[in-house]
Amino acid sequence: MAIDHIDLSRLDLNLLVALDALLQERSVTRAAARIGIGQSAMSASLARLRRLFDDELLTRSPEGMRPTPRAIALAEPLRGVLRSVQALVHREEQFDPATVERTFTLSLPDSLEILLGPRLIAYLRAQAPGIRLLLRSVEAVRILDELDADRVDLALGFFTRGQVHHKQRLLYRDSYVVLFNADLVGLSAPIGLDDYLRFPHVLTSLRETAHGVVDDALAVLGRSRVLAVTTPRFLVVPFLVRAAPVLATMHARLATSFAGSLGLSVSPVPVVLDEVSVSMLWHASYDRDPAHRWMRNLLSRLAGEDATTDPIAGVSAAE
Incomplete structure (x- = not known):
């Protein structure tokens, strides 16, 4: 489609900024505060937007302002346009991690934070001191909305779904092992199935359910296990295992790391x-952003390395 410059010249870009804020906040007062204008000015912008799109866009409801179907359809394309404009204006032709100033918000489980965090911060302090990190817990049910609302730059974890505008890259594959305190349970690797089921287990579940992949595998064999505790936090599990005669089936990278530092043992899991x-x-929309691409490559490199690898070794910004 050819660009109608005359028609576009009548459009105030600030109106699109206001519309994005209104759709994010669903409140004239909060939207005004978000972009730093008065409430009356935001009300006037909403009136102009309603005339521009010939739609109410936001209507009052008992729960607050509710977007119309037209507004919902506009939300995602609008954010894409604004991101493109922002990148066009601010993108540096030559990205230099040594001098750039930027904050990245990463959403990830505590297991990945302990595996990647130390090497990531070591690298950034040495090579990109102007880059700061805001780390947040990942919530699987909300992460796509968080990405769409630009509240999260990158999410790391166990994802099986996304939409056409969500990009995904495999960081690594991991297996499972059994983590245990040999002194307390009197076992040594490899643990057999009967011994595996003789002791109670610790389950880590981000879904707040007392059922995991181990229980599915045992059900196929007509067996079951006893759970001592279920927790959403990976990092507490090794300390529970160190203190009590319980077993934990964990991702191998994390379990092996803690086994070495806490004097615990690991064994292959006796079920498939x-x-x-x-x-x-x-x-x-961040695909071509050079700083974002550099961060993705850095995380990919660090995730593919052994935990003992020097994090300051050369990391390419090419993708």
Whole structure:
């Protein structure tokens, strides 16, 4: 489609900025505060937007302002346009990690934070001191909305779904092992199935359910296990295992790391479990952003290395 410059010249870009804020906040007062204008000015912008799109866009309801179907359809394309404009204006032709100033918001489980965090921060302090990190817990049910709302730059974890505007890259695949305190349970690797079921287990579940992949595998064999505790936090599990005669079936990278530092033991799992895929997820509008691309490559490199690898070794910004 040819660009109608005369028609576009009548459009105030600030109106699109206001519309995005209104759709994000669903409140004239909060939207005004978000972009730093008065409430009356935002009300006037909403009136102009309603005339421009010939639609109410936001209507009052008992729960607050509710977007119309037309507004909902506009939300995602609008954010894409604004991101493109922002990138066009601010993107540096020559990205230099040593001098750039930027904050990245990463959403990830505590297991990945302990595996990647130390090497990531070591690298950034040495090579990109102007880049800061805001780390947040990942919530699977909300992460796509968080990416769409630009509240998260990158999500790391175990993702199986996304939409066409969400990009995904595999970081690594991991297997499972049994983590245990040999002194307390009196076992040594490899643990057999009967011994595996003789002791109670610790289950880590981000879905707040007392059922995991191990229980599915045992059900196929007509067996079951006893759970001592279920927790959403991976990092507490090794300390529970160190203190009590319980077993934990964990991702091998994390379990092996803690076994070495806490004097614990690991064993192959005596049931067949599929490997898990750890991925990185982001919004497609950041594909060509050089700083974002550099961060993705850095995380991919660090995730593919052994935990003992020097994190300051050369990391390419090419993709």
